[in-house]
Amino acid sequence: MEAVEQGAEVRYTRADGLADALRGADALFVYDFLSTAVPGAWHAADRLRWLHIASAGVDPVLFDGLVRSEVALTNSRGVFDDSIAEYVLGVVLSFAKDFARSLDLQRESRWQHRETERIAGKRVLVVGTGPIGRSTARLLRAAGLDVSGAGRRARADDPDFGTVHDSAELTEYLPAFDYVVAVAPLTARTKDMFGARAFAAMKPTARFVNVGRGELVVTGDLVSALRSGDIAGAALDVFDTEPLPVDHPLWTMENVLLSPHMSGDVVGWRDTLVEVFAENFQRWREGEPLRNLVDKGLGYVPSAG
Amino acid sequence: MEAVEQGAEVRYTRADGLADALRGADALFVYDFLSTAVPGAWHAADRLRWLHIASAGVDPVLFDGLVRSEVALTNSRGVFDDSIAEYVLGVVLSFAKDFARSLDLQRESRWQHRETERIAGKRVLVVGTGPIGRSTARLLRAAGLDVSGAGRRARADDPDFGTVHDSAELTEYLPAFDYVVAVAPLTARTKDMFGARAFAAMKPTARFVNVGRGELVVTGDLVSALRSGDIAGAALDVFDTEPLPVDHPLWTMENVLLSPHMSGDVVGWRDTLVEVFAENFQRWREGEPLRNLVDKGLGYVPSAG
Numbered sequence: 001m002e003a004v005e006q007g008a009e010v011r012y013t014r015a016d017g018l019a020d021a022l023r024g025a026d027a028l029f030v031y032d033f034l035s036t037a038v039p040g041a042w043h044a045a046d047r048l049r050w051l052h053i054a055s056a057g058v059d060p061v062l063f064d065g066l067v068r069s070e071v072a073l074t075n076s077r078g079v080f081d082d083s084i085a086e087y088v089l090g091v092v093l094s095f096a097k098d099f100a101r102s103l104d105l106q107r108e109s110r111w112q113h114r115e116t117e118r119i120a121g122k123r124v125l126v127v128g129t130g131p132i133g134r135s136t137a138r139l140l141r142a143a144g145l146d147v148s149g150a151g152r153r154a155r156a157d158d159p160d161f162g163t164v165h166d167s168a169e170l171t172e173y174l175p176a177f178d179y180v181v182a183v184a185p186l187t188a189r190t191k192d193m194f195g196a197r198a199f200a201a202m203k204p205t206a207r208f209v210n211v212g213r214g215e216l217v218v219t220g221d222l223v224s225a226l227r228s229g230d231i232a233g234a235a236l237d238v239f240d241t242e243p244l245p246v247d248h249p250l251w252t253m254e255n256v257l258l259s260p261h262m263s264g265d266v267v268g269w270r271d272t273l274v275e276v277f278a279e280n281f282q283r284w285r286e287g288e289p290l291r292n293l294v295d296k297g298l299g300y301v302p303s304a305g
Numbered sequence: 306m307e308a309v310e311q312g313a314e315v316r317y318t319r320a321d322g323l324a325d326a327l328r329g330a331d332a333l334f335v336y337d338f339l340s341t342a343v344p345g346a347w348h349a350a351d352r353l354r355w356l357h358i359a360s361a362g363v364d365p366v367l368f369d370g371l372v373r374s375e376v377a378l379t380n381s382r383g384v385f386d387d388s389i390a391e392y393v394l395g396v397v398l399s400f401a402k403d404f405a406r407s408l409d410l411q412r413e414s415r416w417q418h419r420e421t422e423r424i425a426g427k428r429v430l431v432v433g434t435g436p437i438g439r440s441t442a443r444l445l446r447a448a449g450l451d452v453s454g455a456g457r458r459a460r461a462d463d464p465d466f467g468t469v470h471d472s473a474e475l476t477e478y479l480p481a482f483d484y485v486v487a488v489a490p491l492t493a494r495t496k497d498m499f500g501a502r503a504f505a506a507m508k509p510t511a512r513f514v515n516v517g518r519g520e521l522v523v524t525g526d527l528v529s530a531l532r533s534g535d536i537a538g539a540a541l542d543v544f545d546t547e548p549l550p551v552d553h554p555l556w557t558m559e560n561v562l563l564s565p566h567m568s569g570d571v572v573g574w575r576d577t578l579v580e581v582f583a584e585n586f587q588r589w590r591e592g593e594p595l596r597n598l599v600d601k602g603l604g605y606v607p608s609a610g
Contacts, residue, residue, distance in 0.1 A: 082449075086424050089448065090398030097395045102564045103408050109556040111548035111565045115572045119391050142447040143394065144387075243416035251414040259407045260416045267420045 003278050007285050019044040027284065029277050030054060030061060039063040045071070050290070052280060054273040056080055056132060056264075057213055058294050059186040066296070073294040076276050077301050080264030081135035084211050087263035088136045088181055089143055091235035092119055095179075095207050100257060120144035125177040127151075127167060127193075128184030128212060130300060132264075134160040136183060145179075152189075167193070171201040179207050186213035187299035194218065199225030207233040211263045214240035223249050226256065237263040308583045312590050324349040332589065334582050335359060335366060344368040350376070355595070357585060359578040361385050361437060361569075362518055363599050364491040371601070378599040381581050382606050385569030386440035389516050392568035393441050393486055394448055396540035397424055399562060400484075400512050425449035430482040432456075432472060432498075433489030433517060435605060437569075439465040441488060450484075457494075472498070476506040484512050491518035492604035499523065504530030512538040516568045519545035528554050531561065542568040 004010055013021040015037035022028060022044040030038060033055035042065045052074045053061055066073065094100060096117040105112050122145050126133045129151035137147045137160045149161030150170065158164045165173050167184070170193065174180065180202060184190045194208070195218035202208070208231055210217055219240050225231050233255035241248075242261055250256055280291050295302050309315055318326040320342035327333060327349040335343060338360035347370045357379045358366055371378065399405060401422040410417050427450050431438045434456035442452045442465045454466030455475065463469045470478050472489070475498065479485065485507060489495045499513070500523035507513070513536055515522055524545050530536050538560035546553075547566055555561055585596050600607050 082425060083421070083423060086398060086448075087402055087421070090395070090402045090404060093391060093395035093398055094404060097392055097568075099395060099399060099404065099562075100408055103405055103562070104412075105565075106556060106561075106563045107409075109551045109553075111551075113565045113567050113570070115570050115574065116388070116392070116567060118388060118571050120387060139448065142449075143391075143444065144447075246414045246416075248414075251411060256411075257404075257408070258411045260410075260418045262418050262421060263402075265418070265420055266423050269420065 001274060001278065004281050007281070022046075022048065026050065027052070027281070031273070033057075033060055036060065039065060042066070045069075050074070050284060052076075052277050054277065056130075057185050058299065059213060059215075062296065062299055072290055073296055074280055074290050074292045075294055075301060076273055077292040078131055079269065079272050079276060081131045082139075083266045083269075084132050084183070084264040085135040085139040087237070088183075088209055088211060089139050091209055091257055092122075092124070092140070092145070092179055092207075094257060095233055095235070096122075100255075121146060122178040123148070123176055124179040124181060125150055125165075125174070126161065126181045126183060127170070128182065129158070129161065129164055130183070130185065130303065132211070133181075133183045136181060137161050148173075148177075151184075170198050174198060174201040174206075175203060177206060178203065179209060181209040182212045182216050184212050184216060185300040186215050191215050192218050194222065196221040196224065199230045202231050204229055205232045207231065207235065209235045211237045214238045214242065219250070223253070226253055233257070235259075237261055306579060306583065309586050312586070327351075327353065331355065332357070332586070336578070338362075338365055341365065344370060347371070350374075355379070355589060357381075357582050359582065361435075362490050363604065364518060364520075367601065367604055377595055378601055379585055379595050379597045380599055380606060381578055382436055382597040384574065384577050384581055386436045387444075388571045388574075389437050389488070389569045390440040390444040392542070393488075393514055393516060394444050396514055396562055397427075397429070397445070397450070397484055397512075400538055400540070401427075405560075405562060426451060427483040428453070428481055429484040429486060430455055430470075430479070431466065431486045431488060432475070433487065434463070434466065434469055435488070435490065435608065437516070438486075438488045441486060442466050453478075453482075456489075475503050479503060479506040479511075480508060482511060483508065484514060486514040487517045487521045489517050489521060490605040491520050496520050497523050499527065501526040501529065504535045507536050509534055510537045512536065512540065514540045516542045519543045519547065524555075528558070531558055538562075540564075542566055 011021040015035055018037045019041035022041050027050040030053045038061050048071050050072045054076050058075050096119045098116055124140050124145045124147045126137050127150040129149050141147045149164040150167040151164050154166040155164045235257040237259045238261050292301050316326040320340055323342045324346035327346050332355040335358045343366050353376050355377045359381050363380050401424045429445050429450045429452045431442050432455040434454050446452045454469040455472040456469050459471040460469045540562040542564045543566055597606050
């Protein structure tokens with residue numbers, strides 16, 4: 001933050017001091033992206049022109065007051081793309097090679113041979129065609145999987161996905177896929193898109209991966225689908241309540257791989273997030289257009305294409 | 306085996322009936338590659354001309370009697386290449402993304418965020434330049450890792466590895482690598498090649514992966530290296546004693562991922578192994594050259610290149 005401090009008066013605050021700090025501020029950098037403090041302090045935003053958030057998803061700050069305001073919103077697009085792609089490939093391989101069972105058997109010192117699966121040729125649907133989805137598609141394809149996408153606009157010739165299906169018609173094509181990866185931004189359109197109907201449409205052998213937002217999923221329906229065998233497994237890095245409550249049934253379910261919202265957080269990620277802000281701050285000071293400008297109506301940074 | 310049965314009298318036997326079955330036989334298909342019964346029954350091989358083994362490594366049948374005989378030896382080269390490559394990529398990702406710790410925490414219903422590692426740009430040494438090593442190199446490279454090889458002949462322009470180092474000089478270049486993958490055949494030259502000196506030469510952050518043969522490694526030295534922090538972790542699918550004894554220290558060590566010699570065994574592998582034999586049997590009957598002919602002096606099928 002040194003570069004920023006040289007060009008501005010910087011106030012650091014926790015959630016409970018946000019209103020005081022916000023008074024008179026021109027820009028707000030929300031470093032704790034899970035913070036829900038912004039709406040409550042919004043009345044104090046008397047001259048705010050820019051809000052930057054240290055995450056790819058902007059859903060935590062997309063409250064009406066900000067959306068209707070003229071405050072520019074930018075995100076940390078790009079920081080997590082390749083890390084999350086690697087994470088997704090890792091959980092796909094964990095399912096195919098039965099790694100969780102190997103570890104459970106190892107913890108009991110038990111030698112038990114099983115057969116495993118190939119990943120090559122398996123069909124993957126990546127739901128979300130932003131930069132994280134694209135990086136995921138490229139890596140999975142490089143590793144031999146057969147990848148398609150789902151997004152707002154169906155098309156046949158996407159450079160990363162080849163075919164992109166219309167995400168409003170999920171159940172029509174879900175039956176074709178071995179892995180379904182949710183990486184869409186959370187918006188009114190995507191909230192609850194994975195519910196009972198979607199899971200019922202998937203193959204009984206399909207695995208569901210969520211690295212987007214917990215609210216893309218109707219969690220109770222996912223639990224039911226896993227219990228009934230509508231789908232074969234799930235790898236979940238995000239949840240509608242975080243941390244996941246200690247008594248939540250997902251913790252103890254077979255064929256579920258959980259991680260605590262860390263799929264993109266490689267060593268150095270905090271520094272990278274500050275760098276992204278500092279770079280945008282430099283542009284802002286010099287009157288250049290901000291990078292990663294969110295369309296507050298859409299809820300994400302629109303792609304060039 | 307139906308195709309084979311149409312062209313020959315086929316005797317099926319377990320280890321204890323091998324000598325009786327071998328008397329008068331022209332060909333022997335060793336389907337249980339771990340069987341040590343062949344040397345003990347060798348006196349009964351009164352007209353044997355061909356031995357085919359349902360594995361890539363032929364070390365279990367490379368005893369003096371066979372080596373000095375005129376019996377042709379063929380293996381199941383090719384069956385396991387791509388499956389093992391996927392397995393290796395899987396354990397590399399498991400280390401980088403800390404999946405074992407995630408699963409241990411999950412089993413305790415504990416939410417504990419950690420930072421993870423990228424795999425892109427990490428340096429991997431694949432020791433063994435046969436088809437399994439090549440497939441592994443190609444897949445790891447496709448996933449963004451920086452791959453080199455080690456084999457009998459140093460060279461700079463290998464199509465899969467780029468640089469291949471001389472495997473007799475391991476300790477000279479081991480310090481450069483983040484992951485070291487052992488996938489060499491077990492021969493007099495490769496036995497015990499990973500001992501105290503090799504592990505001491507690796508980075509303290511390096512992970513060792515063995516999908517070749519347990520005897521490539523001095524297991525006691527590996528245990529010591531993991532305990533002392535000479536290396537950061539190991540993923541082991543093969544062991545000098547299989548099954549790994551229940552009281553072996555490897556079972557309970559931190560940063561060790563164990564699996565029971567299954568890295569190549571995808572659904573359908575047993576059928577594939579029989580098909581490979583049946584195809585070679587067809588060639589043998591028709592007097593065509595056998596595929597996958599092992600050089601019994603080298604201990605593996607020599608590459609064309």
